[in-house]
Amino acid sequence: MQNLKIYVYCNGKWHIKSSGWGQDTANLCPAFTGEKIIERVEENNTENYINKTFDNFNETDNEINKIKSFLKSEKIKNLLLKGTTGTGKTHLAKATELYSMINSKHVEFIMAPELYHIFLESETWNKDYEEKNNAKQSLSSFEHAEILIIDDLGCKKETKNKFFSTNLLLLLEKRKKGKLIITTNLNIADNESFIKMKNKEGYLNSIYEPRIISRLLEKCQKISLVGIDNRLK
Numbered sequence: 149m150q151n152l153k154i155y156v157y158c159n160g161k162w163h164i165k166s167s168g169w170g171q172d173t174a175n176l177c178p179a180f181t182g183e184k185i186i187e188r189v190e191e192n193n194t195e196n197y198i199n200k201t202f203d204n205f206n207e208t209d210n211e212i213n214k215i216k217s218f219l220k221s222e223k224i225k226n227l228l229l230k231g232t233t234g235t236g237k238t239h240l241a242k243a244t245e246l247y248s249m250i251n252s253k254h255v256e257f258i259m260a261p262e263l264y265h266i267f268l269e270s271e272t273w274n275k276d277y278e279e280k281n282n283a284k285q286s287l288s289s290f291e292h293a294e295i296l297i298i299d300d301l302g303c304k305k306e307t308k309n310k311f312f313s314t315n316l317l318l319l320l321e322k323r324k325k326g327k328l329i330i331t332t333n334l335n336i337a338d339n340e341s342f343i344k345m346k347n348k349e350g351y352l353n354s355i356y357e358p359r360i361i362s363r364l365l366e367k368c369q370k371i372s373l374v375g376i377d378n379r380l381k
């Protein structure tokens with residue numbers, strides 16, 4: 149059995165939902181005052197996402213305002229959060245998810261390697277019916293979400309194969325509207341400049357076909373996170 153914790157967000161902060169609170173939403177949080185409640189279930193052994201909020205993020209270049217303007221913009225469709233490991237990509241992505249939830253947006257956050265497993269579960273023959281159905285429902289949610297966040301694209305091996313990229317392209321094609329946020333520690337160049345480059349290491353372009361790259365770069369804003377690995381501080 150998975151070791152899970154359930155949190156509820158209300159009155160501007162997260163509370164751990166203790167077992168005795170019951171199912172009535174008004175009883176979920178002791179400090180409930182009528183504010184909309186957001187619930188999040190997390191595995192106990194993962195990094196603590198509930199602390200990843202805009203309030204807890206030390207900005208270097210006005211990143212939070214840039215993200216908030218991106219979310220409001222009608223012109224800009226995609227956001228690429230780029231930076232080496234530990235520079236705060238996942239922190240900002242989770243904070244953006246929470247901010248969007250609080251603003252009543254349909255937002256979906258998925259780590260790229262998990263997305264690979266969902267693609268796999270949605271297709272595999274003889275797969276447990278319920279698992280397959282859940283995977284299909286998740287994909288449908290990713291397709292229709294107002295904001296889809298894919299964390300750590302092109303990093304782990306699960307996200308570097310043909311099966312993943314074929315399904316990623318399909319998902320991007322199905323998403324007719326809405327915003328896409330990608331975090332990655334790789335670079336990205338427009339398809340033409342990439343062809344001219346000699347050193348192709350470290351580019352999303354060397355992993356994904358031009359049709360994916362041009363969709364990611366369409367009406368795209370880039371935010372580069374710099375600094376040392378915050379995990380080592």
Ligand SMILES: Nc1ncnc2c1ncn2[C@@H]1O[C@H](COP(=O)(O)OP(=O)(O)O)[C@@H](O)[C@H]1O
Nearest residue numbers: 204205206232233234235236237238239378379
């Ligand atoms: N600018 C920042 N302000 C506060 N905490 C940060 C910042 N950048 C990173 N962290 C913290 O450092 C750790 C690693 O950050 P994370 O977002 O997971 O990095 P990345 O996804 O870029 O590898 C996390 O615990 C995160 O909350």
Ligand SMILES: [Mg+2]
Nearest residue numbers: 237238239300
């Ligand atoms: Mg990360």
